[in-house]
Each structure stands twice: as structure tokens, then as C-alpha cells.
Amino acid sequence: MFSLAVIDPRVKVVVLFLFSWGIALSPDFSTALSYLPFVCLSLVAAKGRILKLLKLLFVANTFLLFLVVTMVFTYESPRTVKVGALSLSVDGLVYGLLLLLKSSLILLLTASFLSTSSAFTVFHALHHLRLPANLCQILFFTYRYVHTVKEEYETMVKAAKCRGFRPENSVRTYRTFANIVANLLVKSYKRADRVYKAMLCRGFRGTFPVYHHFSLKREDIIFVVSSLFYFTAVVLWKF
Amino acid sequence: MEVLRVEELTVRRGKRKVLDGVTFSLRVGEKFIIAGDNGAGKTTLIETVMGFIPAEGGRIYLKGREVRNEEDFYALRTTVGYVFQNPDDQLFSLTVEEELAFAPLNLKLSREEVERRIDRALKAFSIEHLREKTIHSLSGGEKRIVSIACVLTMEPEALILDEPTTGLDRKRFKRLVEFLKETDKSVIVVTHDVELIKSLGWKVYRLENGKLFLLP
Known part of the structure; x- marks a missing residue:
């Protein structure tokens, strides 16, 4: 079965950047959700790390929830709901939840892509x-x-x-x-x-030499082409 | 022929003269020890020679040519390998293999030559099994040996080792002594380890009150 661990880290970084950019610029829920199947497939391809990734998402979302709550109380919009002395913004809630969804998708994608490579290979x-x-x-x-x-x-x-x-x-x-x-x-x-x-003392002159080098394999090409195909399909469908 | 010559080197910290007119030379194949108490200025001496601490006075010569600017010090550092007192300061790569490759890659050597030097350095200390290990997983003694091996891959003409026996067990201590005795490189060992001084049986200089004396 396909595993993200075998993919060249350079390819993963490029695809991750592309999809994160696409998700971040999604104007509504349906566009953001159209990236969900790709994120789910990535989670499956991260093999055995799903539980760990979901835990990470839970921790990150506890912080994001504060942001959503803040937006509900502070976002200025004509659509408001009065609860006692409090005025709750419906648009604030919608934007807050959209933000939560987009952040979660990007976070899950980042975690599933980067957790399958060592930190050093990512820097490399x-x-x-x-x-x-x-x-x-x-x-x-x-x-x-x-x-x-x-x-x-x-x-x-x-x-x-x-x-x-x-x-x-x-x-x-x-x-x-x-x-x-x-x-x-x-x-x-x-x-x-x-x-x-x-x-x-060992001849350093400002450039850090790299010992191991990457080489593109057949799987990398297939992965990058299919990811680009998916991305283009979403863009053409939604924009 | 002299690899290194130091003349009248003087270094001051505040009002105190840490080095006061230190003079010595290291000829091809020559080996000696610089001993001294803690705080005597042994590491300061070596760091001044390597160009890390500016000297108030004195001259340094590499193979007869005076070392004056950063470019000259680059040549000195790649000719005279310096093993630091604390291996954690010296080992900054992620794995042992990458650590060993750092110097030869900086010297722009071919891939085959880098591989050859890594193999040779690992064999010299019988640490082939550490090749793929990450640096932070090594024990103190292993780090010490790797720190020496990673200087050897530069294939310097001379070696300066600062307190090289710190953290070594009996077996590695013996192997290090054997290596230091067998190597055809010029060597300066900076230490206050009496056992090492006895085991090597080399000429000993003593650094005291900023001055360097040859012990009888």
C-alpha cells in the first residue's frame, strides 16, 4: 500500500505548500471541504500515525476554539443574536468555524506529510x-x-x-x-x-555542505502529478 | 621542517597576562605535551594559535610563513586539526557519518574521497558500528572518539588535542594512546592528566603564570 514515507521530502514540501495555500484561500465551507478527501487520503498514507495526528489536532483546536469564541463576541455584523445583555455575531461564528476548519485541514496535512520524514530531511x-x-x-x-x-x-x-x-x-x-x-x-x-x-576549524566558509542528496523516483512523479491533478480539479470546479 | 612556530605570544585579559611571551615550535612528526593546572591558559594558548583570540603581541608561523589574516588562519586550521575540550561543542551534525563528512566536503573533495576518508577514520578507532548513529545518542566516551575521528577526515598534517582523555574508559584510553603513538602526524596534547602524560612518555612543556617551560 502507498506510504508517504517513501516520497521525496522535496516533493512533499512543494505539494504541502500548494495545498496549504489553496486551503487558506478557500472563501467558503464547500471549497475548504473539497480538500477534505485529499487530507483524509494523506492521513491514511501516513500509516499508523493517525491517532497521534488526531491528538495533535485536538491540542491545537483547544487554542483555536478561544479564537472562535472571541470572534462570536467581537465580529461586527448585521446578523446578531441577543442572549441577555450579550450580542452574539452569527457571521463571527461562521467565519470562526471556517477558520477552524481551514486551520485543522492545514494542520492535519502538514502533520501527515512532515511526520513521515525526519526533521533533518525536511530541513535538507x-x-x-x-x-x-x-x-x-x-x-x-x-x-x-x-x-x-x-x-x-x-x-x-x-x-x-x-x-x-x-x-x-x-x-x-x-x-x-x-x-x-x-x-x-x-x-x-x-x-x-x-x-x-x-x-x-574544519574548513567552514559560510556554506553548510550536504552529504546525502535526494533523487526523484517513479513514485514521486506519480504522487506529484496526481496531487496537481486533484488541486487543478478543485480550482477549476470552485473558481 | 617546522609545521607550526609560535614566537613571543602574549595575551592579556584585563590587567592579567594569561600568556606572557610564549614561544614553541612543532616540527614535522614531532610530538609533545603542554601541561598545566586548570586555568593556566592552555586552552587560551591553543585558541590564540587557531586565531580565535586576538594576541596582544607575538607571531605565528605556518610552515615558515607568518599567519596574519583570516585567510592565513583558514590555511592554519585546515593544516593543524584541533580537537576541542568538550565534544558537544565540536559535534554539530545529526549523524556520525555526516559529522565525519563535514570537513572533507568543506575542502571540496570528491564523493569517493569523502567516503574513503570516513571509512579510514572509523577504522582507525574501530567505531564502524557508530556510522549511522545520531550524535545525541552517543555516550560521552563515544562522542570524544568521534570528535577526534571527525578531525582526522580533514587529514591534517598536525593535531592539537585539548584534554582528549576526558570521559574515556580504559579500553578507549588505551586505543587513543596507541593511536597517538602510532600516528605519523605532528601532535600537541594539551592536558593535566598525569596518566596520559606517563603513558605517552613525550617531551612535556608546562604552562605556568603565562610562561611556557620545558620540563627536564
Whole structure:
């Protein structure tokens, strides 16, 4: 069965960008919903990760729901419903729900596409797609050093706990965490400086060399052509 | 013939002279140790030689030619491989293989040559099994060995190793000592590890109060 994991990350990034752009520009529910079958197929092709992706969607939507509620109370429109002293905007609710739908579709598509490639291969693909080198390097180093920074943070918290520190709702606790974060920032700055020196020591001259390269396969071509076909069909049908 | 020569190197931090007229030379195939207590200025000395800390005075020569600007330091850094004290500062790629490929790719070598150098560096320390591993999954000792291997893929003429035994177990310590003794490259080991100094049995310089002395 077809799996998104075998598709070239460059192709996935391009198709993802195209569909995200299409979904984001959908003016109404029916246009946005016409992308739903493609999103569902992507979820199936992400294989075994559906539950994880739906959990992610649930977390993201809890934030988006606040936005919908805010729009219901703040969006100015002639169609309103009076509930006691409150005036609720019907158009606000409609736009809020459309926004929720579009965000959910883009989020699910992004998650199903990108979860089937390692973070590094995605950055690598962005590099191949001629994204600014500095941006790719920042993304790459952020990902590379997240583990190290996390370990340092945990070590500092352990060290504090070993000296009787118990986090509680007090000024002292906040001050302790502020010190830990400040230390992390200073350490990260110093580490960045040393890493840069280490790179210079191995012939770095501003361009990060790439060791593994991608090559387009038959599946990639089929995937990109069928995705483009679907996208064009939606555009022609709806616009 | 001298690979590296340092003359009257002086570095000041505030009012304190961290390095005070340090002079030494490293000839082809020569190996020695620079020892000193913590905070004696060993790492400062090496970082000044590599062009990371500006010197107040003194001169650095690479193969008889004075190192003056960034371009000269680029040549120095690719001729003299520097292994950092903390491997986490040195290992910034995602996998061991990519880490080892970084220097030869910067030197614009062919794919085959890069592969050959990676294989050779992995074999030198018998760490072929680590090739596909991610850096953050390595143990402290493995990171240390990989940090040395990734400098070797540059095939420098000389090596400077800053505290290379930190975090090594007995087996890896022995392998490192064997490698340092066997290699035909010029080597400077910066350390305060007495066991390493004894195991290598090389000429020892001591850095104290900013001055470098040759120990008898």
C-alpha cells in the first residue's frame, strides 16, 4: 500500500505548500471541504500515525476554539443574536468555524506529510528548494541542539532539587527558574560561539555542505502529478 | 621542517597576562605535551594559535610563513586539526557519518574521497558500528572518539588535542594512546592528566603564570 514515507521530502514540501495555500484561500465551507478527501487520503498514507495526528489536532483546536469564541463576541455584523445583555455575531461564528476548519485541514496535512520524514530531511529538502541558507541552518541547529539544551535544563533542575529546592508558587521559585533560564541562555550563547569555532576549524566558509542528496523516483512523479491533478480539479470546479 | 612556530605570544585579559611571551615550535612528526593546572591558559594558548583570540603581541608561523589574516588562519586550521575540550561543542551534525563528512566536503573533495576518508577514520578507532548513529545518542566516551575521528577526515598534517582523555574508559584510553603513538602526524596534547602524560612518555612543556617551560 502507498506510504508517504517513501516520497521525496522535496516533493512533499512543494505539494504541502500548494495545498496549504489553496486551503487558506478557500472563501467558503464547500471549497475548504473539497480538500477534505485529499487530507483524509494523506492521513491514511501516513500509516499508523493517525491517532497521534488526531491528538495533535485536538491540542491545537483547544487554542483555536478561544479564537472562535472571541470572534462570536467581537465580529461586527448585521446578523446578531441577543442572549441577555450579550450580542452574539452569527457571521463571527461562521467565519470562526471556517477558520477552524481551514486551520485543522492545514494542520492535519502538514502533520501527515512532515511526520513521515525526519526533521533533518525536511530541513535538507528546504535547503534543496533554495530556501535562504541562513534560515535552513538556524532550523537545523535548533533541532540539533534542542536535546542538549533540554539535558542542560534538566541537569540544572536536578542540581537545584539536590540542594532542597521544591518548586512552589513563590517569588523564590520564580527567581530560581529565572536564574536557570538565564544560565541556559548564557550557556547556549557560549556554546554557539564554540560550535562556530569548531566549524571554522574544519574548513567552514559560510556554506553548510550536504552529504546525502535526494533523487526523484517513479513514485514521486506519480504522487506529484496526481496531487496537481486533484488541486487543478478543485480550482477549476470552485473558481 | 617546522609545521607550526609560535614566537613571543602574549595575551592579556584585563590587567592579567594569561600568556606572557610564549614561544614553541612543532616540527614535522614531532610530538609533545603542554601541561598545566586548570586555568593556566592552555586552552587560551591553543585558541590564540587557531586565531580565535586576538594576541596582544607575538607571531605565528605556518610552515615558515607568518599567519596574519583570516585567510592565513583558514590555511592554519585546515593544516593543524584541533580537537576541542568538550565534544558537544565540536559535534554539530545529526549523524556520525555526516559529522565525519563535514570537513572533507568543506575542502571540496570528491564523493569517493569523502567516503574513503570516513571509512579510514572509523577504522582507525574501530567505531564502524557508530556510522549511522545520531550524535545525541552517543555516550560521552563515544562522542570524544568521534570528535577526534571527525578531525582526522580533514587529514591534517598536525593535531592539537585539548584534554582528549576526558570521559574515556580504559579500553578507549588505551586505543587513543596507541593511536597517538602510532600516528605519523605532528601532535600537541594539551592536558593535566598525569596518566596520559606517563603513558605517552613525550617531551612535556608546562604552562605556568603565562610562561611556557620545558620540563627536564
